[in-house]
Amino acid sequence: MDPFERVEALIAQMTLEEKIGQLGAFADALRPFAFEVNPETFARDAEDVRQQIRAGRVGTLFNGVGAVEGLEAQRIAVEESRLGIPLLLGADVIHGMRTVFPIPLGEAASFEPELAERTARATAVEATAAGLHWTFAPMVDVARDQRWGRVAETSGEDTFLACAFAVARVRGFQGPDLTAADSLLASLKHFAAYGAVAAGLDYSSADMSPQMLRDVHLPPFKAGIDAGALTLMSSFNDINGVPSSANRELLTGILRGEWQFGGFVISDYTSDFELIAQGYAEDERDAAQLALNAGLDISLQSGVYANHLAGLVESGAVAMTTLDEAVRRVLRVKAAIGLFDTPYRSLDPQREADTSYLPAHDALAREAARRSIVLLKNENDLLPLKKSGQRIALIGPFGEDRDNIGGCWNIFGDRNRDIDLASGLRAALHDPHSLRVVRGCDFEAPLEGGIEAAVAAARSADVALLAIGEPENFSGEAQSRLQIVVPPAQQALAEAVAATGTPVVVLLRNGRALALSGAVRDADAILVTWFLGTQTGHAVADVLFGDYNPSARLPVSFPQDSGQQPYFYNHTRSGRPELPEQSWAFKNRWREIPHAPLYPFGHGLSYTRFGYSAPALDSAVLAWDGTLTVRCTISHQAGPAGEEVAQLYIHDRVASRVRPVRELKGFRKIRLQPGQSAEVAFQLTRHDLAFHGADNRLSAEPGRFDLWVAPSALAGEAVAFELLGP
Structure with missing residues (x-):
């Protein structure tokens, strides 16, 4: 049977209780559970969880590992529940399973997305061997305030770099075949703007313009979705006063409406319940209603859906069609990863016991x-x-x-x-x-x-x-x-x-x-x-x-x-910029120090010294529907063979919204032998120059631009080009 037809047939047979069960994710009490990373909130014992699975009241278990116990849980779901809908087994596998790779921020420093794809692939192999189908990663938040503790889980302060690593990690986790035993379903998090919490204080508000949200914080999610991600996790924070876990504009308007995302969204740990403490929901019933109607499909650990959705549907506060659509999204993802055809995939004790991968994974970790x-x-x-x-x-x-x-x-x-x-x-x-x-x-x-x-x-x-x-x-x-x-x-x-x-x-x-x-x-x-x-x-x-x-x-x-803090290289230029040739008085700077970093974004040395030529453009103008090619020759000047990261930056001189002093638009890592030179080439189109204007529409604006090919965000010799109008 066609997977979508199977899903529709199941929905037609499901009771209200069974539908709600598919929207609940609970701590895996049947397997060793990692409570040290999450508070032991709304906990259930193992026998209670078994009974809930038998009754069809649980669709997902998380943060337990082990193929043997996982087989037991899945057997109960498949063989003892009325409809036999398999469980989805997830966990926080962030930068390695048994083999631990660098934190995501460190790995982003490589400026090698393909490296991240390889480490994510190795992680997927180990995690699926341990009885998992799904990871709550990658984190694709853009982090511009270093006081925030979760900077470590991000790819840093730049949107372009975050997009590149989002794509790589999704591909690495999921592999080429979602139904394969070693494919690990990816979950982009935290949707959205979690990296913009005020004062870098975790769980706080993010107050920003719609343009900032769309230009800086949303693109990595869109990139990850385009790379094949089927699940997202909502963020703890509110955006302009509306918590993400109940933000209909975000979860339905942008995600499902504009982006046509067909997967599901899961709350962060009890974030739907926390709508009460945020002052957005009156009680648990209100929280469940607001979250599901906004487009939040799965409630993680809190149980507010399990406790209140039946009454909400019966009263008409939540439409049955809304509930069915959330269930449909969850079941379609389960179908996409092959759980209905092979419910015991990634639950092989023999594979879990096999450690033949260790030498290769240790070499990759090094x-x-x-x-x-x-x-x-x-x-x-x-x-x-x-x-x-x-x-x-x-x-x-x-x-x-x-x-x-x-x-x-x-x-x-x-x-x-x-x-x-x-x-x-x-x-x-x-x-x-x-x-x-x-x-x-x-x-x-x-x-x-x-x-x-x-x-x-x-x-x-x-x-x-x-x-x-x-x-x-x-x-x-x-x-x-x-x-x-x-x-x-x-x-x-x-x-x-x-x-x-x-x-x-x-x-x-x-x-x-x-x-x-x-x-x-x-x-x-x-x-x-x-x-x-x-x-x-x-x-x-x-x-x-x-x-x-x-x-x-x-x-x-x-x-x-x-x-x-917050400090980031791609800040906008003020009307009184601090320029080297001018006095510092009444300029955009602090009293004690210049408006500059100690070490800029993109900076890094090697034991080799490299030289850069001035960027050469194939034309001084970029046609509206054309392509501009940028070339730069990098030469090895001293030291051993080494690798250099050439970075392409642009600046829009005059626009309808003040633009950043520089924006990363490309990077290349090249290896040079002593005495060797090599040309790096980049291509730009008007789409690379686009931003969201005052009307919140994405477009480029004709005009003059500066361009650098440089070893950091503060280096390089600028050249100019002009984008022509249509």
């Missing part, structure tokens, strides 16, 4: 980790270090630590396989005894005698590696920070080590951009190592000793001070 490391600074070519004949002191709380390697949302990772910094360095050194490890301080507190021991180690070394930054619990959900700085105890350690005069390399561990100061900012070399996952130690050693030439670039701007 590759992804080292491709995510950003070299911010390297004075006097201190790096790379030597593997022999050099005494190295590894100082700081992350040196031998294995509890802060994976980063936030690392809930299923095999921590026994994690490689800490000290282990990775010793494995690379010819003489492991040339490495001395001193903790120096704890993450947030001094240790008795710690600084003294660190100073002694630094003085006896040729180079000091400072392993400092944010512990794992500083980033992620509900981890907003007022001061995005290195914790004071670690800063004091850095000052003491720097005072010895020994050259210092900072190995910064972080889940966001940080405001660096003092000895950390002034260190001879700085590597941003994020949270790199399973192969952290080996990957950092690869870069430190030159076995891998760093090629990553910043996906977020590093501010000079926490008080600059």
Whole structure:
């Protein structure tokens, strides 16, 4: 039977209770459950869940893993419930399953979407082997305020980059065949504008113009949908006063009306219930009515649909056609991934026990980790270090630590396989005894005698590696920070080590951009190592000793001070811009510092020096329906073979709405051998220049544009072109 016909036949047979059951997602009490990442709210015991499945009152279970127990749950659904509708089994598998890859922000620093596709594919293989059909990823929010803890889960501050990684991760998770046993259904989150919460404070409001919403925050969702994503998760925040989980304009008008999205939307954890606390719903019944009528299909964990939809339908407050449409969307997704034909797919205990993938996935984790490391600074070519004949002191709380390697949302990772910094360095050194490890301080507190021991180690070394930054619990959900700085105890350690005069390399561990100061900012070399996952130690050693030439670039701007937040490179130009040739008085700047980052978006060094020619255009004008080709020659000038990320930026000089000072419109990573040059080419059409105008319509406007091909958002030589009218 045609899958759509099967869905319609089922809907015709379903009772009201069974329909409502398909719109409920509940904690998987039959399998080991990850309560440490979600509050234990509205919990049910295992026998209660079994009974609910038998009665057809549950359509989805989440955050439990295990093929054997998953088989039991699915058997009950298929063989013991009246209609035999299979369960959808989901979980928060964000940046790796058993093998942990870099946090999404770190992986975005690679500027290699194809790398993210490969790590998502590996994650899907492991997750489906563990009895899962669906992941609550990728997160495609655009994060412009580094105080927000969930920056770590994003691809950074730029919409173009976020779109590229959204597409790659959807393709990687889902693979070429949604019905395959190793296809993991993707869920784009959080819809929408969660990255724009006020003051970077989690769960807060996002107040913005419709144009900002459409130009900055919605495109990654549209890109992910166009790449094949069939599910979305609503966000906790409200947008201009209307919570996303009950926002009909968002969930129905834009998503289903304009974009013709045919999949389903699930709430974030109890976000429909939280409409009450937000002051948008009077009680649970009101919350259920508002959410379903807005277009929210599945209620995650709260049970407000299970408890109140029957009464709402019977009273006419929710139309049966509205309920049926939500059920239809859910069942069609189940059909699309083959659950009706093969309900026990991805529930194979033999496959779960097979660990033959480990060597390949470890190799991929190491590759992804080292491709995510950003070299911010390297004075006097201190790096790379030597593997022999050099005494190295590894100082700081992350040196031998294995509890802060994976980063936030690392809930299923095999921590026994994690490689800490000290282990990775010793494995690379010819003489492991040339490495001395001193903790120096704890993450947030001094240790008795710690600084003294660190100073002694630094003085006896040729180079000091400072392993400092944010512990794992500083980033992620509900981890907003007022001061995005290195914790004071670690800063004091850095000052003491720097005072010895020994050259210092900072190995910064972080889940966001940080405001660096003092000895950390002034260190001879700085590597941003994020949270790199399973192969952290080996990957950092690869870069430190030159076995891998760093090629990553910043996906977020590093501010000079926490008080600059929110700061992002593509801000609009003011009427009093701060220009280098002009006095700073009465200009668009802070009293203490310029309106500029410490390290800009796109910045990153390697052990190679590259040169850029001025961009060459094939024409000074771009016809309305034409294509403009941009070429730039990049040359290897010094050092070993290396990779460079050429970035294309544009600026619309005059428009009906003030435009950003620069906007990323393309990037290419190329590898050059010593003495080699290569041409990179980009193509632009008017669609690349479009934005939403005052009428909220997407269009380009004829006029003059500036264009750069550069190694960062603050570099490069501008050339001009003109977009002609139709």
